[in-house]
Amino acid sequence: MAQINLLKQSSTGGGLNKDISKILIWVFLVILALLLAYYGWLFFESKNIDNKIGAAQIQINNDNQAALAAKGRGELLTRQQQLRSLSGLIASHIYWSQLFKPLAAATLKNASYNSLTVSSGNNLTLSVTVPTLEDVDKYMQVFDLPQFYQNFSDVNIGGFSKFQDKNSTSIKFEVKMQYNPKIIQYQPPSDNAG
Amino acid sequence: MPVNFSKNINMGVKLQAKSSRNSLFEVGLLVIICVLFVWFILLPKKAEVDKKDGDLAKVQAQQADIHGQLATLQNLIGNLPANTGNISNLDQAIPLDGNTVRLQLLIQSIAQSAGVTVGNINISGNPNGEVVGDPALSANPYAVQRNLQTMDGTIYVIGTFNQLEVLLKKFENSGRLIDVGSLAIGQGSEGNLNMTVTFKAYYFAP
Numbered sequence: 408m409a410q411i412n413l414l415k416q417s418s419t420g421g422g423l424n425k426d427i428s429k430i431l432i433w434v435f436l437v438i439l440a441l442l443l444a445y446y447g448w449l450f451f452e453s454k455n456i457d458n459k460i461g462a463a464q465i466q467i468n469n470d471n472q473a474a475l476a477a478k479g480r481g482e483l484l485t486r487q488q489q490l491r492s493l494s495g496l497i498a499s500h501i502y503w504s505q506l507f508k509p510l511a512a513a514t515l516k517n518a519s520y521n522s523l524t525v526s527s528g529n530n531l532t533l534s535v536t537v538p539t540l541e542d543v544d545k546y547m548q549v550f551d552l553p554q555f556y557q558n559f560s561d562v563n564i565g566g567f568s569k570f571q572d573k574n575s576t577s578i579k580f581e582v583k584m585q586y587n588p589k590i591i592q593y594q595p596p597s598d599n600a601g
Numbered sequence: 602m603p604v605n606f607s608k609n610i611n612m613g614v615k616l617q618a619k620s621s622r623n624s625l626f627e628v629g630l631l632v633i634i635c636v637l638f639v640w641f642i643l644l645p646k647k648a649e650v651d652k653k654d655g656d657l658a659k660v661q662a663q664q665a666d667i668h669g670q671l672a673t674l675q676n677l678i679g680n681l682p683a684n685t686g687n688i689s690n691l692d693q694a695i696p697l698d699g700n701t702v703r704l705q706l707l708i709q710s711i712a713q714s715a716g717v718t719v720g721n722i723n724i725s726g727n728p729n730g731e732v733v734g735d736p737a738l739s740a741n742p743y744a745v746q747r748n749l750q751t752m753d754g755t756i757y758v759i760g761t762f763n764q765l766e767v768l769l770k771k772f773e774n775s776g777r778l779i780d781v782g783s784l785a786i787g788q789g790s791e792g793n794l795n796m797t798v799t800f801k802a803y804y805f806a807p
Contacts, residue, residue, distance in 0.1 A: 424624075425624055428624030428625055428627070428628055429624065431624075431628045431631075432624065432627050432628055432631060435628060435631035435632060435635060436631065438635055439631065439634065439635050439638070442635060442638055442639060442643060443638075445643065446638075446642060446643055446646060449643070449646045449647060449650050450646070452650050453646070453649060453650050453653060456650065456653040456654060456656075456657050457653065459657050459661075460653070460656060460657050460660050463657070463660040463661050463663075463664045464660060466664050466668070467660070467663060467664050467667050470664070470667045470668050470670075470671045471667065473671055474667075474670065474671050474674055477671075477674055477675060477678055478678070479678035479681055480674065480678065481741070481743030481744050482678075482681060482743040483674070483677055483678050483681060484743070485697070485742075485743045485747060485805070486681070486688060486691065488747065488805070489691055489692075489695055489697075489747075489805050490691060492695060492749040492803070492805065493691065493694050493695055493778065496695075496778055496780070496803060497778070499780075500773070500778070500780060501773075501780065501781070502773045503769055503773070503781050503784055504766055504769040504770045504773060507766060520786075521787065521788050522785065522786060522787040522788065523784075523785070523786040523787075524783070524784070524785040524786075525783060525784055525785075526782070526783035527782060527783065
């Protein structure tokens with residue numbers, strides 16, 4: 408009887424292991440099948456994406472061709488370049504006439520200019536006539552005042568000569584100075600004019 | 602008899618153990634197959650699909666961008682006829698040809714309107730640039746590559762200070778963009794001043 412009991416126990420344990428193994432086999436077979444199905448989906452998804460990329464590239468090419476063939480494109484590009492060039496030039500456009508007002512403000516009442524030469528590099532050369540040597544001194548002193556040296560600086564005076572007119576004697580000399588380039592840049596008209 | 606019976610039992614257990622080992626081996630084999638499949642086939646494929654997905658997103662973004670640019674281009678081209686006034690001003694500021702005669706006429710007209718006496722006007726353009734008579738250019742003026750080019754000129758005038766100032770202001774505010782490079786004012790005869798102005802005008806030609 409004891410042997411029979413032993414046989415029963417042994418037989419039952421082996422069957423259980425076998426069942427678990429079978430279940431495990433089925434489980435892994437199902438997992439493998441799912442993995443294969445997922446691979447299949449990935450395969451078709453990859454093809455699908457390839458098709459979409461191809462279609463998008465065809466659309467890009469079509470759009471590029473349409474852009475290149477667009478009637479009026481040449482004129483538009485020319486106008487854009489023209490406008491861009493004009494914007495750059497206007498930004499650096501200078502107004503020499505704006506130099507006269509601050510120069511007149513910095514000039515002694517009894518001084519007169521015989522010649523004026525301005526050029527790029529902010530150089531200004533003047534030939535000035537004043538009645539006396541004291542006036543030359545006064546003329547120079549003006550450029551030590553802040554409201555004037557912010558517009559005109561590095562003033563050099565030389566080439567003095569004395570000449571006699573019909574009725575009077577005058578001193579003639581040459582002035583070289585640097586002007587502030589902001590003077591000749593565009594200044595929008597002030598609102599309080601008028 | 603019990604001995605034989607016992608032998609039979611031993612044989613059954615061995616068979617069952619063998620079958621169980623086979624099953625375990627099959628499970629192990631399946632696990633290995635699954636792992637190898639995932640590692641060597643599925644994950645690389647997934648990475649490939651992910652990369653393609655990223656590429657697709659980039660291409661679609663590029664497509665949308667180009668499509669938008671095309672729409673903008675067509676819209677701008679469509680707006681050109683409605684802006685003939687602005688285009689005319691643009692052509693006045695920087696013409697599409699290097700016609701020096703037209704600039705000379707303009708300078709003369711400006712000087713006359715300022716009231717000064719013109720002593721001399723000299724204008725030099727691009728000596729190699731064609732001005733008129735290019736059939737291909739006339740047929741399709743926008744098909745060629747154009748560059749910003751300059752004409753240099755000098756004008757010598759005589760007038761009062763006010764007239765010279767007016768002339769300068771007219772130069773500065775002219776519809777044709779004229780940049781004054783330098784100016785020299787000196788004493789002339791009969792209380793007048795003389796002024797020499799060097800200037801630069803621009804054109805946009807091939």
